[in-house]
Amino acid sequence: xxxxxxxxxxxxxxxxxxxxxxxxxxxxxxxxxxxCIGPGCVAKGAPKLYDLFCAAVKQSQADVQVQAxxxxxxxxxxxxPIVLVQPGDIFYQQVEEPDVAEIFRETVLGGRxxxxxxxxxxxxxxxxxxxxxxxxxxxxxxxxxxxxxxxDPTKITDYIAEGGYSALVKVLTPACAGASLxxxxxGMTPEEVIAEVEVAGLRGRGGGGFPTARKWRSCRQxxxxxxxxxxxxxxxxxxxxxxxxxMEGNPHSIIEGMxxxxxxxxxxxxxxxxxNEYPLSVERLKEAIEQAKQLGLVGxxxxxxxxxxxxxxxxxxxxxxxxxxxxxxxxLEGRTGEPRAKYVHTVESGLWGKPTNLNxxxxxxxxxxxINRGGKWFAGIGTEKSKGTKIFSLVGKIANSGLVEVxxxxxxxxxxxxxGGGIRDGKKFKAVQTGGPSGGCIPAEHLDARVDYEELxxxxxxxxxxxxxxxxxxxxxxxxxxxxxxxxxxxxxGKCTPCREGLAQMRHILxxxxxxxxxxxxxxxxxxxxxxxxxxxxxxxxxxxxxPVLSTIRYFRDEYDAHILDRRCPAKECRxxxxxxxxxxxCKGCGICLKNxxxxxxxxERKSPHVIDQQKCTRCGTCWxxxxxxxxxxx
Numbered sequence: 122x123x124x125x126x127x128x129x130x131x132x133x134x135x136x137x138x139x140x141x142x143x144x145x146x147x148x149x150x151x152x153x154x155x156x157c158i159g160p161g162c163v164a165k166g167a168p169k170l171y172d173l174f175c176a177a178v179k180q181s182q183a184d185v186q187v188q189a190x191x192x193x194x195x196x197x198x199x200x201x202p203i204v205l206v207q208p209g210d211i212f213y214q215q216v217e218e219p220d221v222a223e224i225f226r227e228t229v230l231g232g233r234x235x236x237x238x239x240x241x242x243x244x245x246x247x248x249x250x251x252x253x254x255x256x257x258x259x260x261x262x263x264x265x266x267x268x269x270x271x272x273d274p275t276k277i278t279d280y281i282a283e284g285g286y287s288a289l290v291k292v293l294t295p296a297c298a299g300a301s302l303x304x305x306x307x308g309m310t311p312e313e314v315i316a317e318v319e320v321a322g323l324r325g326r327g328g329g330g331f332p333t334a335r336k337w338r339s340c341r342q343x344x345x346x347x348x349x350x351x352x353x354x355x356x357x358x359x360x361x362x363x364x365x366x367x368m369e370g371n372p373h374s375i376i377e378g379m380x381x382x383x384x385x386x387x388x389x390x391x392x393x394x395x396x397n398e399y400p401l402s403v404e405r406l407k408e409a410i411e412q413a414k415q416l417g418l419v420g421x422x423x424x425x426x427x428x429x430x431x432x433x434x435x436x437x438x439x440x441x442x443x444x445x446x447x448x449x450x451x452x453l454e455g456r457t458g459e460p461r462a463k464y465v466h467t468v469e470s471g472l473w474g475k476p477t478n479l480n481x482x483x484x485x486x487x488x489x490x491x492i493n494r495g496g497k498w499f500a501g502i503g504t505e506k507s508k509g510t511k512i513f514s515l516v517g518k519i520a521n522s523g524l525v526e527v528x529x530x531x532x533x534x535x536x537x538x539x540x541g542g543g544i545r546d547g548k549k550f551k552a553v554q555t556g557g558p559s560g561g562c563i564p565a566e567h568l569d570a571r572v573d574y575e576e577l578x579x580x581x582x583x584x585x586x587x588x589x590x591x592x593x594x595x596x597x598x599x600x601x602x603x604x605x606x607x608x609x610x611x612x613x614x615g616k617c618t619p620c621r622e623g624l625a626q627m628r629h630i631l632x633x634x635x636x637x638x639x640x641x642x643x644x645x646x647x648x649x650x651x652x653x654x655x656x657x658x659x660x661x662x663x664x665x666x667x668x669p670v671l672s673t674i675r676y677f678r679d680e681y682d683a684h685i686l687d688r689r690c691p692a693k694e695c696r697x698x699x700x701x702x703x704x705x706x707x708c709k710g711c712g713i714c715l716k717n718x719x720x721x722x723x724x725x726e727r728k729s730p731h732v733i734d735q736q737k738c739t740r741c742g743t744c745w746x747x748x749x750x751x752x753x754x755x756x
Contacts, residue, residue, distance in 0.1 A: 129417040131425040133294045136286060143282040151186035152229045153207040154178075155270060159194025159370065160362055161523065162201035166218070170202055173221040183230050190279075193269035193370015194362075197257050198523035200240060205252060205270060212252040213238040243520060243542060257521050260539045262502065264510050265486045266526045269370040274405050277412040280373040286418055288489035289380050293426050309492075311341060314385040318488065320496030322508035327353055327444070327481030328556070328585045329661070330507075330574045336478055340468040341386045343476035350383045351472070351479040352393040354402060355449060357441035358557030359608065360516040361588040364482050366524050367512070368395065368402035371486065372409035376419065376432065378485030381492060383430045386478050391432045393482070394449050397439045406434055441558075441612035444586075445660045446471075446479045448614065459616045460660035481586065483512055503529030507573035511584070517553075517591035518545050527572070534568040537591060548593035552676070556585025558605045558612075559665035561672030562598060581672040583665065597694035598677040599684055603631040605669040613662060620663030623654045627670060635695045639685035644674055693755035696740045700756055703744075705730035707752035714744035714753060 130136050156162075156171040174189040181187055195203045200214035206228045213224060213235065220238060227233045239248040240255050249255045252270075263269075272279035280286070294308040309317070319334035340348060352375055356364040367375065379391050395403050410432050413419040421429045435453055442448045443458040450472045452458035471477025487509065491499045500508050507529040513536070516522050520542030527536060533553060537543065544550050552562040555572075561582030563570065570576050574584050592601065610624040627650050630643050651667030658664045674681060683689045690698035703714070703723075710728040722738040725731030733744070745753040 133290050133424055140281050143278055148186045154189045155192045155205040157195045157203040158191045161198030165202050167202040177225045190273045193274050194366040194524055195270040196524040199521050210251045212240055214240050257540055261526050262510050262528045263526045264490050274370050274372055275408055285373050286377055288492035289377050291492055292381050311385045317496045321491045321499035326483040330584055337385055340476050340478040343469045345476050348386055348388040349472045349477045350379055350388045350391040352379055352482045352485050353479055354393055354395040354482045355437045355444045356396055357444050358586055358588045360590050361514045363512040363514050363587045365399055365402055367482055367486050369405050372405045374486040375482045376413055378488035380430055381488050384428055389429050392435055394435050397436045442614045442662055459614045504573045506575055513587045513589045515541050515589050518593040519591040520545050529573050530571045532569050544593050551594050551596055552592045554590040556583035557588045558608050559668050560585050561668045564676040581675055595692055597690055597692035598673040598680050600635050600694050602670045602673045603635050606631055609666045617659035619654050619657040623650050624666055626650055634684045637688045637697050644681055701733055701745055702754050702756050703731050703733055704752045704754055707750055709750055713747050717743050717747045
């Protein structure tokens with residue numbers, strides 16, 4: 122923390138003065154290097170790039186002011202590591218260590234672009250200099266992610282300089298300060314804050330989609346004290362990293378949102394529950410809370426007012442079920458993370474039996490934008506019942522995998538083809554699963570469906586927390602259903618019989634089908650089990666667990682029939698339901714498959730076509746993986 126930000130702020134004017142001083146220190150002619158340290162870029166060596174840029178800045182004798190920043194996830198993970206140079210928003214992709222010196226010399230000091238590192242559209246071949254020109258970003262509407270890639274998440278001064286905590290000031294600031302008229306006690310009453318969120322139409326971003334304002338009002342009106350607010354950062358969906366990107370890239374946006382919510386609800390204590398597998402998220406949040414406390418933005422008498430609010434971090438035990446509100450609260454209390462029946466609402470009796478309001482961290486991070494720009498502005502984005510934007514992790518068989526924020530109501534086609542760049546390797550699109558492991562698989566015939574809560578539910582899927590897993594023609598949909606059933610069974614707490622036993626039976630049937638042991642009547646059994654689960658399971662994990670199965674039966678019944686009736690996997694993914702053969706015309710007789718076969722099932726002379734003995738072959742796929750001439754076929 123800088124000297125400028127080391128003193129406690131005791132008034133609204135102190136915060137404004139700090140912001141003005143921070144902005145005054147910026148040199149218009151200065152240069153800034155932003156290195157993405159999001160999960161994807163970190164995996165590809167971004168921290169080392171950052172260190173190299175910092176060293177280059179220290180060693181530079183340039184007349185201009187230069188700084189290097191480690192910033193949050195920029196979104197286009199497939200092209201990482203990503204480096205942006207300001208001014209100009211010059212976007213460099215797939216940067217490697219040897220490129221650092223060239224970028225620093227040519228762009229930072231010389232003002233010249235390095236063409237070979239620019240993003241190139243895979244379809245048109247066109248290169249783009251600025252990030253906003255790239256189709257991946259052009260279609261998006263980044264609100265919650267607007268500061269990712271701009272601010273250093275470890276420095277509260279960066280957040281404040283970019284307007285951070287101004288929404289909190291708007292809520293708490295006396296309306297007539299400096300005037301001769303009588304002062305109000307605050308800028309907005311708690312009910313006015315809730316009303317603004319209600320006008321915005323904000324719904325929970327964690328999966329349930331419950332109206333946020335209704336939950337806040339119910340908690341405020343509930344009898345009992347103290348009241349608690351919780352930020353849910355227990356993101357456990359396979360392939361999902363939306364919450365992680367917000368916690369690690371802009372933790373202060375979550376804190377500011379929780380401060381505003383706590384004021385509206387009447388709470389003085391908050392918790393952020395973070396997945397145990399996210400140590401960097403925990404570190405970023407702890408650091409942000411400590412910085413906010415030092416400045417008087419968190420703790421007793423926030424900004425010199427009578428409002429007090431403290432936040433603590435709790436790490437989850439790695440259980441997927443703890444993403445469910447009542448299981449999460451049980452875990453916070455030190456008990457086993459098991460859900461309870463919902464006839465008693467947590468807003469009335471939640472953490473330690475007290476009124477508790479829980480929202481996903483993305484929901485909290487959205488609140489400051491609504492307060493600053495107004496509920497009507499937010500409600501003007503999206504559809505009639507699904508307002509604003511939503512962050513999705515776009516993964517799977519997609520060209521541009523990464524993190525995207527789009528307006529509600531955008532079609533799946535636009536996300537997959539305009540933002541995602543289409544399917545990799547020229548393959549055909551087959552399905553996209555939305556909503557995580559409890560979501561459904563939506564086929565190509567519904568690619569023009571709108572992405573909103575109602576439309577996705579109608580199609581047999583759900584919004585969920587925001588995972589989008591794209592599948593191509595080589596994906597077996599029966600195997601997809603089996604995979605997610607396996608995952609949900611492993612993550613079930615086992616408290617209720619329908620979930621514990623129902624999922625076990627579904628997995629048993631699906632395993633049989635994928636192994637070639639399926640029987641006529643299996644699909645009817647799966648439908649019966651799904652009906653029992655959805656109607657009797659204790660929590661949402663069990664109630665929605667059948668979605669992957671039901672949606673794949675609904676849209677890909679022919680694949681189930683092929684597995685059961687023909688003992689054949691059309692996608693050639695289920696081992697035992699297809700065979701490997703060598704194309705005699707394509708085979709060069711190189712002997713690579715013969716040498717690598719673990720069971721000596723391949724014979725043939727050098728420079729002559731080889732043959733696979735089907736009696737010996739175990740369908741391990743080694744020959745298919747090793748053949749350099751694609752002569753081994755799945756049939």
